[in-house]
Amino acid sequence: MxxxxxxxxxxxxxxxxxxxxxxxxxxxxxxxxxxxxxxxxxxxxxxxxxxxxxxxxxxxxxxxxxxxxxxxxxxxxxxxxxxxxxxxxxxxxxxxxxxxxxxxxxxxxxxxxxxxxxxxxxxxxxxxxxxxxxxxxxxxxxxxxxxxxxxxxxxxxxxxxxxxxxxxxxxxxxxxxxxxxxxxxxxxxxxxxxxxSVTDPNSLLNVINANTDPAPDNDYGHELTFLRLMKDQSxxxxxxxxxxxxxxxxxxxxxxxxxxxxxxxxxxxxxxxxxxxxxxxxxxxxxxxxxxxxxxxxxxxxxxxxxxxxxxxxxxxxxxxxxxxxxxxxxxxxxxxxxxxxxxxxxxxxxxxxxxxxxxxxxxxxxxxxxxxxxxxxxxxxxxxxxxxxxxxxxxxxxxxxxxxxxxxxxxxxxxxxxxxxxxxxxxxxxxxxxxxxxxxxxVLLSSVDFDKEQYQDISVYPNPCSDGNITLRLPQISNDYIQVSLLSINGTLLQSASYKMQGQELQLHYNQLVSDAIYILHLDWNGRTFYKKIITR
Incomplete structure (x- = not known):
């Protein structure tokens, strides 16, 4: 176009x-x-x-x-x-x-x-x-x-x-x-x-309060008021x-x-x-x-x-x-x-x-x-x-x-x-x-991450170390929310990322690309908070 x-x-x-x-x-x-x-x-x-x-x-x-x-x-x-x-x-x-x-x-x-x-x-x-x-x-x-x-x-x-x-x-x-x-x-x-778009700042207040700009008090004005409200809320x-x-x-x-x-x-x-x-x-x-x-x-x-x-x-x-x-x-x-x-x-x-x-x-x-x-x-x-x-x-x-x-x-x-x-x-x-x-x-964006931060301990992963790429992620409570899980190399390179719908307290993860004797990072976004977990392979 x-x-x-x-x-x-x-x-x-x-x-x-x-x-x-x-x-x-x-x-x-x-x-x-x-x-x-x-x-x-x-x-x-x-x-x-x-x-x-x-x-x-x-x-x-x-x-x-x-x-x-x-x-x-x-x-x-x-x-x-x-x-x-x-x-x-x-x-x-x-x-x-x-x-x-x-x-x-x-x-x-x-x-x-x-x-x-x-x-x-x-x-x-x-x-x-x-x-x-x-x-x-x-x-x-x-x-x-x-x-x-x-x-x-x-x-x-x-x-x-x-x-x-x-x-x-x-x-x-x-x-x-x-x-x-x-x-x-x-x-x-x-x-x-x-x-x-709206024509002036009052239009935003109108949306918040479900009001509309003044219109004539007649059949045309009533229809115009309704259309404006539908437009604002659509x-x-x-x-x-x-x-x-x-x-x-x-x-x-x-x-x-x-x-x-x-x-x-x-x-x-x-x-x-x-x-x-x-x-x-x-x-x-x-x-x-x-x-x-x-x-x-x-x-x-x-x-x-x-x-x-x-x-x-x-x-x-x-x-x-x-x-x-x-x-x-x-x-x-x-x-x-x-x-x-x-x-x-x-x-x-x-x-x-x-x-x-x-x-x-x-x-x-x-x-x-x-x-x-x-x-x-x-x-x-x-x-x-x-x-x-x-x-x-x-x-x-x-x-x-x-x-x-x-x-x-x-x-x-x-x-x-x-x-x-x-x-x-x-x-x-x-x-x-x-x-x-x-x-x-x-x-070295990850160099400033404190993996022992108290907040990060709310979530656990096991077994850790792991040997076959199968990891269980455990939340501190039962959840039906989405959780975003990203696997990073130790230098911060993104290897895999996916969003999961939780149905309980645990999530099973499988990563077949993990190599032995290495360190990886799980970056988690859940419940409005960010978590980092370090994974060791053997």
Whole structure:
């Protein structure tokens, strides 16, 4: 379906919630095998991915500064470049700094909670906003057009009876939630769109109280009132979202005011706090990053439209990360920022930059591979950065581009396999080919697990050690709930995962792939809690 056709055929039927005036679109009818696998795997392992889209093509060279290429930058963009003393320094990284509007993200970096991946693009990049965005959304190459987005068509394949038989007790919540003012192409299913919209914040209160907006006191008005109420109550995920949103926070964070991105992330934080199982969230920066002119101020190069954009980004992500940590769920959430392309090396005469190719992508969270001791001696030894400063010519021309260091699909593959618990074979199936992972996430996520934690003793497994792969899992009480059981290698690689409907207190498991004299991990998700059990074979 073409973009305009999609908007035309779905806009009237779309119905998102409003939380604090921010439209929220919930979908479990997503279009592509990749998100289905990501979402189901993430639900299995309890991790959450938050994607922050910066529409318009952000200028990476004026966001992440190459301090070690400063002379070349001055030659290429003297009319927009600030003084290098104004750039925010980064711990253990003498070659790189951040825009002065990004103080919160500087703090995350210096505390090991931000990672920069340099030079992200794809071969033969496209400089059209629409086409470049579609490429990033679909996971395609520049010469391949796909009809499904990378957040597309999954449930039509995995759950052919949807929506008749869903939600289920196993997965009662949406697989993805998009927050923003427009209905995204990637959330349109083949047969139905699960998004919905309301016109103002009072509409959400109307749903909670089973009220409707005022209508004329006549036969027409009575029918209109009834139809509005049925529309508001028709979406099966509405109640679960409202219930999660209504769970109070034990600690509160002050989000920045007049910041629509922060408003969106505040909603995401409340839904995560409320226990929603949704594994993928997408939020959208409210401003365009298409800075052909007035990217910086005339006299003060630290001001201008890009400084405004980066202030909104940094303050929103900083507050969101603090919120996750106070609610005790920071280890479950990782975030990623991206824009459809970067800008050219050489600035133009209008205090701006034109469409370019590669740009940095940033990840945030507590599970990143940013430990100086872990990265020392590796291919990427700078803590918090993968890649190097862009190769900038001494005298760049208008045709010079920031060169690609990493294909964006390498980032997606790393996310799916190392964060969302997918196997290498599944990731290859998603893309139809293999893309080399990057060391974005810590390789020792299980090293921080306290297997002797009192809570984990509520569940027992036996025999342990085991010799034939037959294991009995015993709960502390009789249960009729679902339990998700994932078998991991000792380094955290997902080997097998399945959901079981309990019918009593014990569950029989059989793993024929276990080898002798090894250690495995059972990751259990039951009754709203997560458990880890260590299994030894002999």
């Amino acid at each position: 073409k973009r305009r056709e999609f908007i035309k055929t779905t806009a009237a039927a779309s119905v998102p919630l409003l939380f604090g005036g921010v439209p929220v679109m919930a979908s479990s009818q997503i279009e592509n095998t990749s998100l289905e696998k990501m979402a189901l795997a993430a639900a299995n392992c309890g991790r959450i991915l938050v994607i922050v889209q910066q529409n318009g093509g952000n200028d990476g060279l004026n966001t992440v500064f190459a301090l070690d290429k400063w002379t070349n930058l001055v030659n290429a963009r003297s009319n927009i470049l600030m003084n290098n003393s104004q750039v925010l320094p980064l711990n253990n990284n003498l070659s790189t700094g951040l825009h002065p509007a990004m103080a919160e993200m500087q703090g995350l970096y210096n505390n090991g909670k931000l990672m920069i991946v340099q030079g992200v693009s794809y071969p033969n990049p496209n400089f059209s906003h629409f086409r470049a965005t579609d490429i990033w959304f679909t996971g395609s190459g520049s010469n391949t057009t796909l009809d499904s987005g990378w957040l597309g068509r999954a449930l039509d394949i995995k759950y052919p009876n949807f929506p008749a038989d869903y939600p289920t007790a196993e997965m009662p919540d949406p697989l993805a939630i998009q927050i923003g003012s427009t209905l995204p192409f990637i959330l349109q299913g083949q047969n139905i769109n699960m998004g919905y 979406n099966v995920y509405r109640q679960t979202i409202q219930t999660a949103y209504g769970v109070p926070l034990s600690n509160t964070v002050t989000y920045p005011s007049s910041n629509k991105l922060a408003d969106q992330l505040k909603i995401v934080a409340k839904l995560i706090n409320g226990g929603l199982k949704t594994p993928v969230y997408i939020v959208n920066h409210p401003n365009t990053h298409d800075t052909h002119e007035n990217q910086v101020g005339t006299t003060d190069k630290t001001t201008g439209s890009q400084a405004t954009n980066l202030t909104l980004l940094s303050q929103a992500i900083g507050a969101f990360q603090q919120d996750l940590e106070l609610m005790g769920k920071a280890d479950q959430v990782a975030g990623m920022t991206f824009s459809e392309f970067g800008r050219r090396i050489k600035s133009n005469a209008s205090l701006g930059t034109d469409h370019g190719s590669a740009a940095p992508v940033m990840f945030f969270g507590t599970a990143l591979n940013t430990s100086p001791t872990q990265v020392a001696g590796t291919q990427y030894p700078v803590p918090g950065m993968i890649g190097t400063s862009p190769d900038i010519p001494l005298n760049a021309t208008v045709s010079n581009q920031v060169p690609m260091q990493f294909d964006y699909r390498q980032l997606y593959a790393s996310l799916m396999q190392d964060w969302l618990c997918m196997t290498e074979a599944e990731v290859t199936q998603v893309f139809g080919s293999n893309f080399a992972k990057l060391p974005i996430f810590s390789a």
